[in-house]
Amino acid sequence: MIKLTRINSTNLNAPKIFIIPGGPGLSSLTLRSLDILNRSFELIYLDFPGTNDNPYTGKKSFNEISTELANLIQQESGIKYILGHSFGGFLAADVMINRLVSGLVCISTPFSQQSLFEVKNNYSGKMTPELLQAESDWLVNGDDLSFAKWLSEYGNLYFKKSSGKELILRDKVSSLFFKDNRSDALNKDLMLPFLQKTKKRKIFICGTNDELLPPNILHKDAELGGFDFFEIDNASHFVTYDQPEKVASLIEEQLLRL
C-alpha cells in the first residue's frame, strides 16, 4: 500500500499535486521543504512500502507500483498534477503517459542510459573516504541504518547545503525498497518518446550545481521527453532542499501560469 500524507492548501479549490520521493527507498520527509507549495496546491506526499513508517510488504514490480499509484490518483477529484524527484520521476512520468494528470514535474530524473552512466561515473569519480567507508558498511550490513548513512555521505553529489546530511540521516528510509527496486531505473529511456507525445504541461527542473547529474546531461533527456527545462542556481541534486522557494515559484509559474 502506498501511504498518503495530505497537506491542505490555504487556497480554496486548489489543484492537487502528488509528490513522489526518490532513492528509491527515501521517504517523502526528504521533500517536505515543498510544504510551502500549499499556498497554491493541496499537497499529497506519497510513501512507498518500507518508508516513513509504512510497513514493507515484499517486492513489487515497477508496473505493480505504478498501477497502484494510478488507482490512487483516479480516486482523487479535481485538477491533478504530479511531481517526482529523481527515481520518483519514473513513476510520475508513467502516470503522465497514462494521461491521469494535467501536468508533470520531474526533478533531476535520469531517464537515459547515458544519465545513469553519469550517475555511476560521478559517484565513483567524486568518492570521498567517508563515502567509501559508508558504502562499505552498507554493502556489509544492508540495513536501513547503513543505507541512510551511506546516502547521507553523498555530500555535494546531493546537496549544496551541508545540513542535507542531517535530512537524510533523519529520514525513515527503506533499504529493502532500494534493493528490490533500484534496477527499475534501467531502460526508462523508453518512456521518453511516449512523454514526447503527451501534449500536457511537462517541466524538468535540475540544479546547476548537481554533481551527481549535471544539467547538460539531464537537458538531453528533457528534450527527448518534450519537457520545458529549467536550471536552478546554487542547487545540487536535491534542488527542492537547496532552493525550495525558487522551485516552488517556478512550479507555480509553470503549472498555474501565475
Added chain:
Amino acid sequence: MKKIMQTFALLLAFGASMQVLMSYASEQKEFSPDEEAEKIISLIERRNELNTYDEALNDELVKQTLRYLKSIKAENSLKKMLEKREFLSVDGHGEPGI
C-alpha cells in the same frame, strides 16, 4: 539457448559484486557443460513454478550459471560483459541512490 540467455540476464540483475562473481567463476573444479546446463534449466523451472523472489534460489542460479560459463571457458567474456555500460550494476560498487 534461450533459457541460458534468460539465466544470464537474471544473473546480471542480481546485483552481486564483480569480486563475488569472479570468485565463483574461478573455482578450480572442472565442470561439464551438459550437466551444468541441465541444472540451470531445472533451477529456472523451479523458479517459474515459484513465480516469486527467492534469494536462495537466485544465489543457486548465479552459482550454476557461473559454473556453466566456466565449463565453456567463457570467463573472459564474462569479465568483458561486466565492464559494459549496460551492466553497470555489477561493477563492484553499490548502485548509487538517485
